[in-house]
Amino acid sequence: MSSSPSTSPSETLDRDYAAFLEAYPTYNGTTALDAIRATEFRRLDEQGIIYLDYTGGGLYPASVVVDHAAFLTSHVLGNPHSINPASALAGALIERCRSHILTFFNAAPDEYAVVFTANASHALKLVGEAYPFQPGDQLLLTFDNHNSVNGIREFDRAHGARTTYVPVEPPDLRVHESRLERLLGELPDRSTASAHNLFAYPAQSNFSGVQHPLEWIAVAQAQGWDVLLDAAAFVPTNRLDLSAVHPDYVALSFYKMFGHPTGVGCLIAKRVALEKLHRPWFSGGTITVASVQGDRHFLADGAAAFEDGTLDYSNIPAVDAGLSFLEEVGLERVHERVRCLTGWLLDALGRLRHRDVSPLVTVFGPLTTERRGGTIAFSVHDKAGTAVSHTALESSAAESGIALRTGCFCNPGAGEVALGLSPGELDRCLAASGARMTKDDFGRCLDGGESPGAVRVSLGLASTFADAHAFISFLRRFLR
C-alpha cells in the first residue's frame, strides 16, 4: 500500500490494483463497469471528482438524462387526470413505470401496489400518518433508523400508542437479536383484531452499512406485526426480491438508485396493507367523488388514494429508464463490485497506522463485508487518539475533490451508540435546552466542541478501485 520515494503514484496504483485483484478475484467479473464509468460517468474524471457519497445520492448515467431530454422534447405530455392525447400518454407512461417497478422488485401485482411519492421520507410519512395506531398499540423501531422513520413516533404518540426502541450494540452496531425476538413476542393485544402494531427498520443502515436481516420480516409478521422496511439505502446495490420476503410496506427514493430523477420515490405496499391505512385527508386525485354541499368524499381504490395531486409525470418516465439501465448493467454485478471495494477499503483503513502504530481510523460497524453494504462510517484520530474534527476533514476532502459526508447522517440512534453518547449525557443536554437547539448548542453541551459526528464514505454504481485508492491516499496526510 505505501509507496517508496522512487515509485510514482500511478505505479503505486497499478501495484495496489494487482494486489486487490488477487485478494478480490470476483472483481474481474465486474470490469464492464469500468467501461460504463468511462462513458456514462465521464464527467467525474473530467472534473477530477472522487465521488464517495452514493448513500447520500446516486449518480445519473449521462445517456439516461440525454435520452429523457430527447423524449420530452419530442413528445407532448399533459396532466394525466384526463383522456386527451397528451394526458393519455402521460398516464400510460406512469402505469408502465408502475408495473416496471413491480417487475424490478419481483413483486406480484395482485399482492403489491406502487404508490408514487416525492421520496422515501414521503413514503414513510404516508404510512406513519395513516397507520391506525390507537392506545395499547406499539411502534417498534431499531435504534438504527433514519430520522424519516424515527419521525413516525410522533404519529403513534399522537394516537396514544407506544414507541419502543431496540438498541444496536457496538462495535458492529447490529441489533441484539434475542432482545428483538423478545420484544416481537411481547405484543399485549395480539389476540385482538383491532390491535395494530408496526415494526420499522432499515434493510441497510445509512450510518454503518449494516444489513439487518430480512428474515425478521416473516418472524415479526408471524407474531402479529406489520412490517415497514426502509429500503432506501439497500436497493441501490442489493437485490430486494419481494417474492422471497413480503414486508407490508417498503419505502425508497429513486435518485439513490440511479441519480435521476430527484423528487420521485415510492411506497411499495401490500394491497391489504394499504387498505388498513386511514388517510387523514383527501385531495385532488385521491377520490372518486367528493361533494361540498353533501359534505362527503369517497376515496379511490388502492394506490390512487395515496397520490395527492398531480404526479411528477414528466420525470416518472425517467424512472422507467433508470430501472432499465440497472437491469442492463446488472444489479448483481454492481453489488459484487461494491462488495469487493468495500472489503478493500475496510482492510486499507485498518492498515493506516501512525508511526507509533496507533490506528488512524476507528470504523463504526462491521469490519468485514459479511452482512454489510458499501457504506462505511468512521472517525480519524491523531497519535494521541484524539478525534480529528470531522467538519475540518470534510473541508479538506472537498479541497481535494472528494465528495463524502460527515455528521450523523440523519441517523441519531446509530450515531449515539457509535460515538458512545450515554442516555444521561443526552438527557442533560436536551433537557437543558429551550424550544430551539442548534447543532452547535448540542455539540457545546455534549463535549464543548463541534456537534458529534463521524465521517462517511459510500460506494455505488460508478465506483472504481481508483476512487477507493485515492481516498486512502488522501487519509495518509493525517498520519504522523
Ligand SMILES: Cc1ncc(COP(=O)(O)O)c(C=O)c1O
Ligand atoms: C436509510 C434511509 N432512509 C430514508 C432516507 C430518506 O430518503 P429521502 O431523503 O430521499 O427521503 C435516507 C436518505 O439518506 C436513507 O438513507
